[in-house]
Amino acid sequence: xxxxTQSPTHLIKTRGQQVTLRCxxxxxxxxxxxxxxxxxxxxxxxxxxxxxxxxxRGNFPDRFSGHQFPNYSSELNVNALLLGDSALYLxxxxxxxxxxxxxxxxxxxxx
Amino acid sequence: DQQVKQNxxxxxxxxxxxxxxxxxxxxxxxxxxxxxxxxxAEGPTFLISISSIKDKNEDGxxxxxxxxxxxxxxxxxxxxxxxxxxxxxxxxxxxxxxGANxxxxxxxxxxxxxP
Numbered sequence: 001x002x003x004x005t006q007s008p009t010h011l012i013k014t015r016g017q018q019v020t021l022r023c024x025x026x027x028x029x030x031x032x033x034x035x036x037x038x039x040x041x042x043x044x045x046x047x048x049x050x051x052x053x054x055x056x057r058g059n060f061p062d063r064f065s066g067h068q069f070p071n072y073s074s075e076l077n078v079n080a081l082l083l084g085d086s087a088l089y090l091x092x093x094x095x096x097x098x099x100x101x102x103x104x105x106x107x108x109x110x111x
Numbered sequence: 112d113q114q115v116k117q118n119x120x121x122x123x124x125x126x127x128x129x130x131x132x133x134x135x136x137x138x139x140x141x142x143x144x145x146x147x148x149x150x151x152a153e154g155p156t157f158l159i160s161i162s163s164i165k166d167k168n169e170d171g172x173x174x175x176x177x178x179x180x181x182x183x184x185x186x187x188x189x190x191x192x193x194x195x196x197x198x199x200x201x202x203x204x205x206x207x208x209x210g211a212n213x214x215x216x217x218x219x220x221x222x223x224x225x226p
């Protein structure tokens with residue numbers, strides 16, 4: 001049974017560019033949440049998708065957007081990248097209301 | 112504003128002894144608390160949780176204690192094993208449906224169990 005998978009593993013971008021990160025949820029899960037983990041910090045909630053709609057959002061600017069597909073996989077898009085967007089981006093999936101299971105993350109470096 | 116705090120960035124314990132990891136929170140509306148363990152290059156792995164209506168939950172070597180009046184919880188690992196060496200995150204949820212709610216995480220405590 002495959003767990004949560006994310007791609008790519010690592011990514012390097014320059015300021016002002018746009019990036020798309022991908023997440024496939026654990027088999028049977030229908031909800032995907034995205035978190036940003038800056039160096040030395042705990043994960044911070046970005047948003048959550050359920051039934052292809054954003055149902056919750058944390059305190060992140062509109063440069064952060066997402067999408068969920070009919071097969072429950074999800075994308076996180078970040079526009080106009082800033083140096084401060086460098087972080088580990090974690091995807092978590094769940095089958096409501098059970099708890100969240102995390103993927104290994106995508107390490108984004110913005111130069 | 113950090114609503115969940117883990118004030119000890121690191122902890123070292125001898126194999127076989129007890130490890131105690133602490134967590135404090137500020138929001139009295141938190142309804143459910145979780146502990147996650149994270150190894151390098153892996154995502155956080157769910158370990159154990161506790162509802163705010165309980166003060167203790169046990170699962171094998173792992174026990175979580177909740178003191179609501181002090182807004183404090185702790186994770187006890189007995190006996191500690193070298194494989195327990197990881198970063199431990201405390202997290203809180205505003206509802207019992209932790210899959211539906213965003214989780215508020217602490218900054219983590221790096222546990223090193225010395226053989």
